[in-house]
Amino acid sequence: MYQENENEDQLFESNQYRHDSSRNQYGESAQVNYSQNNQYQNNQQSQIMKINNEQLPFNLADLPNPSADGIVDHLKNTFNQKQIYIEFGYKTLVSLNPYEDTGHLGDCQIQNWKNKFLQKNDPQYFPSHIYKVAQLAFQSCFSENNEYKTSSIIAQGISGSGKTEATKSIISYIAAESESGSFKSKNLQKAEIEERLVSSSLIFEAFGNAKTKTNPNSSRFGEIVSVQFNKQEKLVGANISTTLFERIRVTQKGYMDRNYHIFYQLKAAYQRIQELKNFASQVQINYNILKLVEEIKSFQLDSEFLLLSIQTQHTSSFDELSIQQKEKKQADLDFENFKELLQSFGTLNFSLEDIINILQCVAGLIHLKEDNYEKAEQLLKIPNLKETINSNITNQFQSKKLQAESIINGIIMDFYYKLFIWIQNKVNQDLSKEYNPNKKFIINFFDSFGFEVIENELGIQQNQLEQLILNYINEKLQNYFYIQVIQNSAEIFTSENLQPISADFEKNDRIITLIEDVFFTSLRDCHLLQRNTENLKEIIIKKSYENCLQAYLIDENQLKTKKQNLTKSQNKHKFEQNILGIRHTGGEVYYQMEGFLTRNKYSVSENLQNINKISQNSIINKFELQSQNQTVSDHTLIVTKEMIQSFKQSDTWFIKCLQTNNLWQPNFFDQNCILTQLKQSGIDQIMQFQSQTYYLSIPNQEFFDNYRSLCSDIDNEQNLIVYLNQQYKDLNQQIYHGQRKTLIKSNFKKILDNRIENQQIQPYLRTQINVQNQELQDNYQKQLKTFTEKLKISEEEAKFQKERADALQDKLNKLEEYTQNMQILLTQISKVFNMPQQQQQQQQQQQQQQQSQSLYQQFQFEQLVMIHDETFGQNNNNQNTIGQQNDDQGKNQEFGKIE
Numbered sequence: 001m002y003q004e005n006e007n008e009d010q011l012f013e014s015n016q017y018r019h020d021s022s023r024n025q026y027g028e029s030a031q032v033n034y035s036q037n038n039q040y041q042n043n044q045q046s047q048i049m050k051i052n053n054e055q056l057p058f059n060l061a062d063l064p065n066p067s068a069d070g071i072v073d074h075l076k077n078t079f080n081q082k083q084i085y086i087e088f089g090y091k092t093l094v095s096l097n098p099y100e101d102t103g104h105l106g107d108c109q110i111q112n113w114k115n116k117f118l119q120k121n122d123p124q125y126f127p128s129h130i131y132k133v134a135q136l137a138f139q140s141c142f143s144e145n146n147e148y149k150t151s152s153i154i155a156q157g158i159s160g161s162g163k164t165e166a167t168k169s170i171i172s173y174i175a176a177e178s179e180s181g182s183f184k185s186k187n188l189q190k191a192e193i194e195e196r197l198v199s200s201s202l203i204f205e206a207f208g209n210a211k212t213k214t215n216p217n218s219s220r221f222g223e224i225v226s227v228q229f230n231k232q233e234k235l236v237g238a239n240i241s242t243t244l245f246e247r248i249r250v251t252q253k254g255y256m257d258r259n260y261h262i263f264y265q266l267k268a269a270y271q272r273i274q275e276l277k278n279f280a281s282q283v284q285i286n287y288n289i290l291k292l293v294e295e296i297k298s299f300q301l302d303s304e305f306l307l308l309s310i311q312t313q314h315t316s317s318f319d320e321l322s323i324q325q326k327e328k329k330q331a332d333l334d335f336e337n338f339k340e341l342l343q344s345f346g347t348l349n350f351s352l353e354d355i356i357n358i359l360q361c362v363a364g365l366i367h368l369k370e371d372n373y374e375k376a377e378q379l380l381k382i383p384n385l386k387e388t389i390n391s392n393i394t395n396q397f398q399s400k401k402l403q404a405e406s407i408i409n410g411i412i413m414d415f416y417y418k419l420f421i422w423i424q425n426k427v428n429q430d431l432s433k434e435y436n437p438n439k440k441f442i443i444n445f446f447d448s449f450g451f452e453v454i455e456n457e458l459g460i461q462q463n464q465l466e467q468l469i470l471n472y473i474n475e476k477l478q479n480y481f482y483i484q485v486i487q488n489s490a491e492i493f494t495s496e497n498l499q500p501i502s503a504d505f506e507k508n509d510r511i512i513t514l515i516e517d518v519f520f521t522s523l524r525d526c527h528l529l530q531r532n533t534e535n536l537k538e539i540i541i542k543k544s545y546e547n548c549l550q551a552y553l554i555d556e557n558q559l560k561t562k563k564q565n566l567t568k569s570q571n572k573h574k575f576e577q578n579i580l581g582i583r584h585t586g587g588e589v590y591y592q593m594e595g596f597l598t599r600n601k602y603s604v605s606e607n608l609q610n611i612n613k614i615s616q617n618s619i620i621n622k623f624e625l626q627s628q629n630q631t632v633s634d635h636t637l638i639v640t641k642e643m644i645q646s647f648k649q650s651d652t653w654f655i656k657c658l659q660t661n662n663l664w665q666p667n668f669f670d671q672n673c674i675l676t677q678l679k680q681s682g683i684d685q686i687m688q689f690q691s692q693t694y695y696l697s698i699p700n701q702e703f704f705d706n707y708r709s710l711c712s713d714i715d716n717e718q719n720l721i722v723y724l725n726q727q728y729k730d731l732n733q734q735i736y737h738g739q740r741k742t743l744i745k746s747n748f749k750k751i752l753d754n755r756i757e758n759q760q761i762q763p764y765l766r767t768q769i770n771v772q773n774q775e776l777q778d779n780y781q782k783q784l785k786t787f788t789e790k791l792k793i794s795e796e797e798a799k800f801q802k803e804r805a806d807a808l809q810d811k812l813n814k815l816e817e818y819t820q821n822m823q824i825l826l827t828q829i830s831k832v833f834n835m836p837q838q839q840q841q842q843q844q845q846q847q848q849q850q851q852s853q854s855l856y857q858q859f860q861f862e863q864l865v866m867i868h869d870e871t872f873g874q875n876n877n878n879q880n881t882i883g884q885q886n887d888d889q890g891k892n893q894e895f896g897k898i899e
């Protein structure tokens, strides 16, 4: 048991939670080298795995190292495996922007995912994906548990992190889901509703998107797209509402930014009028529109806008182009978008009059900005515009020129904003004939605002009121996110009659109070008292001390240190002057207080509130211009409160979009960039809490059935849980027995699953080993038999060879004896015959010849006998014969001796 824990702890520690099917209960490799039927055996093994081992989607809350670095590492691994979606606790998805088509989205994938979801009953086992969020939000609208029958999906993240893309993908999925419902009626079809939503988003992009340093197509407003279904789950309508439009961008823009796209589109259209005419003849665009485009020729649009703004818009090859080439490329793009805009107006049934009125209004405002009153009056169809404006210039402390500029900017901003709202209402008329916000079955998609910090070319932060507004909304959404996370976790426990886990973390309530009660209140007071901007900073500092909120302000000393670190060129003087820092959840942000009060005004002065009423442009003359009493900050407070309230009345999901790098490059995961965003998105702050409170819930009976085999003699869930908690107390984790469900941490469940797997694998392995043993035994017996047979043959052979060798040895001995006898004989002969030398020599020679002949004959005889023996073997006859011969020889030798 202890060994088991040890191995399981290792598994628990590791980042890889996938079941390691090759481990037995001792953690050893269970991969036996199966000799035969390998394929079959592997298949059988994987069948066993499937019994308990349903794949759980990995959740960031399960990370063993719940720190920012741990998250970054994990996200990096995931991203390198081309996975861009990963869940985080309950109802939150982290989405990584890959800047390339990773094949995760599209019609084909929608079908795939729908099938996947159909195969599983329990959403806990649905794989992590943006379509899962869509599916669950859709299901929730029709669920009994959702009292409002409304769902919301909030996409959050910095500019360019993929919020708009995420929202579009979800809408496509929902449209497809609705179409596949069984109820066929005259309701909107997928293609129809999708086409209209796409067209509407092109129109909103033209009028509400702009190029910023971080995103060439950045939405400068919050957009809530709501889709509504009937009870039969068919899409019946949609509605788009926009909020907190960035009005200041109509008249001012930052370094490297552009104003709204429509300004540049109109200019590009004028420059390519002949091409536009050709296009018009193909798609039946009315001549009057062409005439209008030709008419607006005199507007200039500051060319600096174009030069500075296009730099980061394209890929690196774009950098190598000359400025003229870049300008042309950008203008081509604007022209293409203008053609799409005209088509989108057509799709959404805008009349010719509407289109002309809209374009005239935009062109008129551009001319007004360029002090071309004559053209502005003509296009806005407001006579005596110049005189009216001049009559409002007073002898104030401001110069007349500045006053005129301020009045004109006010008119331009307010007219443009009202035009934007008019377009929104017109789009909705077409989109949502059957839409009823008071009815149920609605899903809201909120493409929200990201945390924003603007820096100038020297790297000095230059944030204005607009950034404070965006960062405030971001704080509010963050706060709502925190509340939801706590609530979701508590709900899981309370719905099971269990006490929720009390884990706390610092929320951002104090920062919100600082902005609402100190900044916005001071702005309101100054506005009402018509104070100038110079002492706004002091008022805010004083108020923050009164409310004990100074800790969230960046004080003078810290600013001085910051200033010392700046280079000369970084304009120390300006930095010091009118700057105030806030410690936001996402990091420190420095705001230029100069201009805060002016920017806070909805600035059409009271005398000019009806200036539009005399216009013959039927859109312009219906504008309700903003009352001067309401400020931007007050408006923000109201709108944000309403927005959060509406989310609270729905089942909410969050999509945290993260930019993988700020160069917009595919396959590049910049860890620092992610780290910063984790902080800004609140993931960092909430990680510990999530890792302590995120539990899976399994029906009690299912839990008991799955894990009862881990302990014999246990007959109910309660006891099983007590037993398991005791056995695994080293994990410091608790399994909770709820009314209907058992709550368990995902890692804990995996450990138990592993044990079950091993239990199931053991009998199988035992069979395998038995089979193998039998095989080995059979083999051994076979081999032993063969060997014994061979050994028997060898023994007989050896016996035969030995006999042969003995016979040969015998012969050899006799031959040696004979040779010795001959030597003796020779010596005796030479002694007996002692003659005179010559005679003796002759006699010797003769005797030797005779002896040699006789020896040679004897030798020949011997040879023949040997050959005979070797060829026919010895037998008694032969032996007798040879013996006889030998005896004869012996006699001869004896005779020789006597002689």
Ligand SMILES: Nc1ncnc2c1ncn2[C@@H]1O[C@H](COP(=O)(O)OP(=O)(O)OP(=O)(O)O)[C@@H](O)[C@H]1O
Residues within 6 Å of the ligand: 097, 098, 099, 100, 101, 102, 157, 158, 159, 160, 161, 162, 163, 164, 165, 166, 215, 217, 218, 219, 220, 450, 657
């Ligand atoms: N899932 C995705 N797959 C591939 N590319 C993506 C994906 N999401 C975003 N992108 C790329 O990132 C770009 C920026 O995305 P998007 O416009 O959605 O950002 P955003 O967060 O809405 O920005 P902003 O707040 O400025 O409007 C897209 O134009 C696209 O090129």
